[in-house]
Amino acid sequence: MATNISDLKPAPAPQSRPVIGMIPEMTKDMLGMFMDLTKQHGGIVQFKLLNKTYMLVTKPEYVKHILQSNHHSYIRGRSVETGRVLLGNGLPLSDGDFWLQQRRILQPAFHRQKLSTISETIIKAIQTQLDSWDKYKNHQPFDMEDEMTQLTLSIIIKTMFSAKITDEQVQALGNAFRIASAFMLWKSQQFVQLPLWFPLPKHIQYNKAVKILNDIVYPLIENGRKNPQDDLLGMLINAKDAETGLGMSDAQMRDEIVTIFFAGHETSAMALTWAFYLISKNKHVESKIVGEVDQVLNRRTPTLDDLSKLTYTTQVINEVLRLYPPAYLFAREAVTDQELDGYLIPAGTLIFITPYVTHHDSNYWHDPETFDPERFTPENISRRNKDIYYPFGAGPHICIGNHLAMMEMQLTLAMSYQRFQPDLATDSAIGLKPEATLRPKGGMMMKL
Template structure:
């Protein structure tokens, strides 16, 4: 006989808004405290019944079952930005798109973008000077956007179009955060200032994307970029291809997921390295030994073991996506518990990645923990920076390669220190970004000569 999830222990709630106030004020802290209540923690968010999962087996159960557990109402609210792209599509539509796009993101195909990643990063650091103060988050956002647009569209997208896209994505993040605080109870079409800004930004972004798609169709040019591969992708059974609307949706999704998450990962990595000089010294030692002053290549990644451990540990402490939401599409079960249709399911990477049951000294930045043996014994559903199950992030390989190459390119040339006293506040929205940016001072490293 299934058990009632609402009989489980839970934090005390306000009789009118439930747990909405605590979640809105301090989502990461509140959800971390909820972990102490058990494997499933029932919560009431206004009129919405919800629960937080802290048992990795339950998390895997939900992530594997894409039919019973669909994307959350919050993410569905972003359809005006992402349309029916892979992040927001459901059911057969999602399955068809995923099957079509999967070969595009095969590791062998995306490996060709490693040179673009290093070239653009090197171009950026050539403009840096010793002693300058930077907002490193802003730098990483600009760099990763230029890289992903180059990988999608092949040609260097002009500064105006890049600015339009960057503005639209930034406005979308701010809009999503304001809606989250209101539990998505304020309709998007309502003529509030933030809604108008959001719609205007999307209209400008759409114009830029459709223009680039049309130019490609008119030119008939065959390139090795993501747009060409998506345009040429064909269903083997029906021979159906993506139309311009679906291409636009996939491009918008790639631009959001393909630059925001990597930029945030790198921003938090620079912060953690500045706070842990012994780790930074060990990184510099590896870079000197492996690269010997030259720019990193795809072939170097296998030898940059510690560099990649740093990225994994950074994504553990500051996961690119701190909270995933699902909704029960039907009456169903998780473990032995009844889950009614419409119930919101919360899975928090922030909570699981810092769980003392699975990580020794969970609050400590310790890249050395990421040995092959450690990863093998870690239960599925604990470390999920890219999600899991059939909807695991299709760009996982791209993001991991990009983060490691960018880190190696910059760290062998510059030491990045935090500006003392500058407030660093993580903002858990769609992604985890520093709300005030990240002010740093850059210090040029002595140039190492390449060993012939």
């Protein structure tokens, strides 16, 4: 292993155009470009965009080194600056001592036992959404992406604020958040970053949306401190750093709440959308889900205790997350010059890590494009390197809401297939639309 920076070799690199580098490929098909770079150059590769050098890392051992073994040397850094426009100092955007304190405060609220207190709220929200599907029983096509987005947004708002929030506030929060989230994506794609006070129409619309968010969230925090409830807000208010005894300020509480809105509904919505897509295309899988749900639930509403018995349904979810990880891309910045298996990673380099590419790599997965929930039987899991699968990230910064997301997806699929068996409304291929999460291009039209 090399010991001096001067002894290290540069990562492999493709030929690219002067100045613009690989911007045309990145703009046309980012994930396709990442797949091609990995096939041609291996699990670490550098490439240029506007004369700046970036790295792509997909080899599981390298990913583990960055996210886990040597995570202190790789921070989120400038990769999350656009996100701060909306999310402030939310946990997924933080580093160092501040991140550690926030993680210690928040972690107990997302423990499985704590989440049991909000499971009934989740179940009621799912029932309400499924009841609304009766209007589609005449085979009227509907967009499953929209349905799952509405469901998961309703779940996260109602589990966060319990009975303290009105239906009008739920609708206002949902609309404001959609506007703010779309703006955040748009802003990340702009080469020229104008200040938010500059009177662009998008700036004006975004600023109004953020005012609505803040005007609803801050009073709810104040009320929650005076009258704590058994909801996520109550858990966050009661959460304290075990070492210092400190809780969160209102401003930090606001940032964490908005971050949970973003991370807690869009990722689950896209995972569920892709789940319905894959299940509808694999009728033998659908039959096994229906059989398992009938056997375990016997036509009754599920409870939290039932989830551990829905083993095949859970395998299906894990395989969906392999093929279509909603959090398909994240980034780290090297704090100082770093060595990775003899390669030099210069200080300040932005490194892209993409579960999507690792999950589709035939070096680690047999027949990786095939949807096969049997990959996630306990026996098959035990036979492979666990580092090849990381839909929720890895290491200390692994998604804090992974248990909540899994519970939400298990309950939604079980309750859906008790009543319906959605089919694709068209035989046309569904393309990928990688935005803040991995979306289907053109939505996901289905029918009952």
